[in-house]
Amino acid sequence: MAEQTIDITSMPRGGPHASCLDRLLRTDRLEYLDRDDADDPDLARRKRSVIRALDWTGQVFGNHGRFAAIALDAVADVADPKILELGAGHGGLSRLLLDWHPTAQVTVTDVDADSVEAIAAGELGSHRRAQIRRIDATAIDAPDGSFDLAVFALSFHHLGPDAAAQVIAEGTRVAHILLIIDLPRPPAPLHLLRLATMLPWAPLVPFVHDGVISSLRAYSPSALRALARHAGPDIDVELRGGCLGPQIMVARRIGS
Numbered sequence: 001m002a003e004q005t006i007d008i009t010s011m012p013r014g015g016p017h018a019s020c021l022d023r024l025l026r027t028d029r030l031e032y033l034d035r036d037d038a039d040d041p042d043l044a045r046r047k048r049s050v051i052r053a054l055d056w057t058g059q060v061f062g063n064h065g066r067f068a069a070i071a072l073d074a075v076a077d078v079a080d081p082k083i084l085e086l087g088a089g090h091g092g093l094s095r096l097l098l099d100w101h102p103t104a105q106v107t108v109t110d111v112d113a114d115s116v117e118a119i120a121a122g123e124l125g126s127h128r129r130a131q132i133r134r135i136d137a138t139a140i141d142a143p144d145g146s147f148d149l150a151v152f153a154l155s156f157h158h159l160g161p162d163a164a165a166q167v168i169a170e171g172t173r174v175a176h177i178l179l180i181i182d183l184p185r186p187p188a189p190l191h192l193l194r195l196a197t198m199l200p201w202a203p204l205v206p207f208v209h210d211g212v213i214s215s216l217r218a219y220s221p222s223a224l225r226a227l228a229r230h231a232g233p234d235i236d237v238e239l240r241g242g243c244l245g246p247q248i249m250v251a252r253r254i255g256s
């Protein structure tokens with residue numbers, strides 16, 4: 001049977017066959033992390049607060065460790081792996097990759113100049129196996145095959161479908177394996193319940209504000225597959241997890 005062509009630009013985050021309820025669980029509102037309005041004097045503080053909370057929850061609830069274990073497992077058969085972290089935010093995942101692997105070289109990046117500056121000013125800035133750079137995941141300034149692994153954690157939902165597909169194309173161009181770890185998109189009734197518990201706190205706590213928007217913008221497994229197909233016919237994907245815990249997508253170019 002011929003494969004159906006999907007217009008990804010208008011594809012709902014729940015995928016081409018999302019239910020009516022799932023299609024309603026969407027927003028065009030931006031997270032604080034995505035905003036750049038110069039006329040909001042409090043924006044920089046809110047952004048730092050979200051980034052600090054992400055690092056803190058990653059340490060306390062173990063996501064940094066879980067993500068580092070998945071990333072190192074993906075390069076277990078490479079002696080001295082070269083790893084690119086995209087959208088690093090605070091650099092917590094890269095810190096663990098360097099701590100846990102004695103010879104890995106890690107390029108720690110984000111598109112946000114303030115985050116890159118803060119990471120460079122911290123302990124990663126002077127780590128001899130770390131390089132800190134500002135990189136946009138949709139247009140990675142690196143030659144083909146420069147890395148064994150590129151990892152993009154809890155960031156993919158920030159991008160609209162066209163930019164998201166571009167990250168898959170770019171990540172699989174510069175790295176042999178692209179690992180995307182992102183929020184799950186639960187079945188719609190469960191999703192609604194979860195949003196209802198978060199919403200009262202959203203106006204008060206910047207981390208919850210961004211969490212609600214992130215949840216509404218998370219891609220479903222079928223949406224991830226459609227994005228990968230759009231990114232390139234030679235891109236193979238494997239999906240794991242993702243009902244309530246993080247979903248994991250491993251993408252690579254066939255034959256690379």
Ligand SMILES: C[S@@+](CC[C@H](N)C(=O)[O-])C[C@H]1O[C@@H](n2cnc3c(N)ncnc32)[C@H](O)[C@@H]1O
Pocket residue numbers: 033054055058086087088089090109110111112115135136137138152153154155158
């Ligand atoms: C929710 S934070 C995740 C931070 C960290 N990876 C974590 O797991 O906690 C999302 C990050 O993605 C970054 N980001 C958004 N769009 C990006 C892009 N096009 N390229 C690279 N990073 C991007 C943001 O600047 C932000 O630091």
